[in-house]
Amino acid sequence: MRPAFGEVNQLGGVFVNGRPLPNAIRLRIVELAQLGIRPCDISRQLRVSHGCVSKILARYNETGSILPGAIGGSKPRVTTPTVVKHIRTYKQRDPGIFAWEIRDRLLADGVCDKYNVPSVSSISRILRNKIGNLAQQGHYDSYKQHQPAPQPALPYNHIYSYPSPITAAAAKVPTPPGVPAIPGSVAMPRTWPSSHSVTDILGIRSITDQGKGSRPASIPPPEAFSFRNYGVLPGGCPDLINLKFMPSAPNGLPAVSSFVSASSMAPYPTPAQVSPYMTYSAAPSGYVAGHGWQHASGTPLSPHNCDIPASLAFKGMQAAREGSHSVTASAL
DNA sequence: TGCGTTACGGTTGAG
DNA sequence: TACTCAACCGTAACG
Numbered sequence: 001m002r003p004a005f006g007e008v009n010q011l012g013g014v015f016v017n018g019r020p021l022p023n024a025i026r027l028r029i030v031e032l033a034q035l036g037i038r039p040c041d042i043s044r045q046l047r048v049s050h051g052c053v054s055k056i057l058a059r060y061n062e063t064g065s066i067l068p069g070a071i072g073g074s075k076p077r078v079t080t081p082t083v084v085k086h087i088r089t090y091k092q093r094d095p096g097i098f099a100w101e102i103r104d105r106l107l108a109d110g111v112c113d114k115y116n117v118p119s120v121s122s123i124s125r126i127l128r129n130k131i132g133n134l135a136q137q138g139h140y141d142s143y144k145q146h147q148p149a150p151q152p153a154l155p156y157n158h159i160y161s162y163p164s165p166i167t168a169a170a171a172k173v174p175t176p177p178g179v180p181a182i183p184g185s186v187a188m189p190r191t192w193p194s195s196h197s198v199t200d201i202l203g204i205r206s207i208t209d210q211g212k213g214s215r216p217a218s219i220p221p222p223e224a225f226s227f228r229n230y231g232v233l234p235g236g237c238p239d240l241i242n243l244k245f246m247p248s249a250p251n252g253l254p255a256v257s258s259f260v261s262a263s264s265m266a267p268y269p270t271p272a273q274v275s276p277y278m279t280y281s282a283a284p285s286g287y288v289a290g291h292g293w294q295h296a297s298g299t300p301l302s303p304h305n306c307d308i309p310a311s312l313a314f315k316g317m318q319a320a321r322e323g324s325h326s327v328t329a330s331a332l
Numbered sequence: 333t334g335c336g337t338t339a340c341g342g343t344t345g346a347g
Numbered sequence: 348t349a350c351t352c353a354a355c356c357g358t359a360a361c362g
Contacts, residue, residue, distance in 0.1 A: 018343035072344030
């Protein structure tokens with residue numbers, strides 16, 4: 001249940017606990033920093049805690065992204081069917097093998113790397129639960145077929161000497177969405193969805209691209225993006241990809257100066273005036289008043305109603321375009 | 333005074 | 348469907 005109103009920090013700024021700042025604010029933090037404005041001044045001006053400013057700038061410097069990380073979800077499991085299959089194979093070949101030895105072999109054989117190799121305890125659990133149970137079942141089935149008479153206790157390690165019923169299934173390793181299926185590579189559990197530069201965001205690229213009537217070649221198609229929680233804030237932005245920025249300046253250039261200039265910032269809304277969820281989902285807020293951007297439809301662009309496109313929030317455009325630099329959100 | 337770091341309370345979403 | 352867990356968030360406080 002969303003709160004009707006957010007909270008107010010010590011600087012008078014409105015925020016929603018647990019939720020990222022609007023991308024417009026994040027963007028402006030970076031812009032102001034690039035203009036040489038000190039973080040403390042940015043903090044005061046935008047009424048965002050200096051810790052948050054520091055964090056966003058640090059993230060931007062490291063990843064090139066102003067976007068918040070992906071919230072929620074689970075880490076990809078390391079005990080994939082392939083891993084289980086290999087563990088079973090190791091155990092079959094050497095019934096006395098230790099879990100830590102299996103772990104070393106998974107690494108040595110390139111089945112896993114240091115980032116996704118299961119822990120010793122996980123391997124032990126696999127041996128005990130998955131392989132053990134399946135092996136016992138398999139043995140029992142085979143036993144029923146071939147041994148009409150009951151037998152005494154099963155021999156030690158009997159469980160490892162059965163034909164694997166799940167080998168075929170284990171051969172298929174599910175690849176998480178957005179993660180290239182590169183054997184032996186480090187599986188980045190979370191990749192930034194896109195790339196673009198702040199310069200682009202400021203409109204320089206938009207100037208050159210707009211009016212061409214089609215998506216710039218440098219921008220991956222919408223289907224190339226994996227939107228999860230990146231900047232898509234409550235309230236959503238259904239036309240995120242198709243958003244176009246329309247310059248408002250007479251010369252056809254976006255009002256970059258008005259956008260980045262600290263002095264042009266509209267007063268931060270008072271808590272009584274603006275619900276933080278208005279900033280996320282509804283009415284335009286004072287955050288971006290006067291920035292000169294408009295949605296292609298002609299309606300004023302609210303950074304929250306339709307926030308800065310997540311796809312436009314990268315500086316490592318070329319790198320990401322080539323898919324050579326995946327950056328995890330958890331890097332920070 | 334500025335800023336990096338961290339504890340805290342909160343949200344989110346995959347499993 | 349409800350729950351758990353681990354990721355993330357921004358703030359506040361500390362050094």
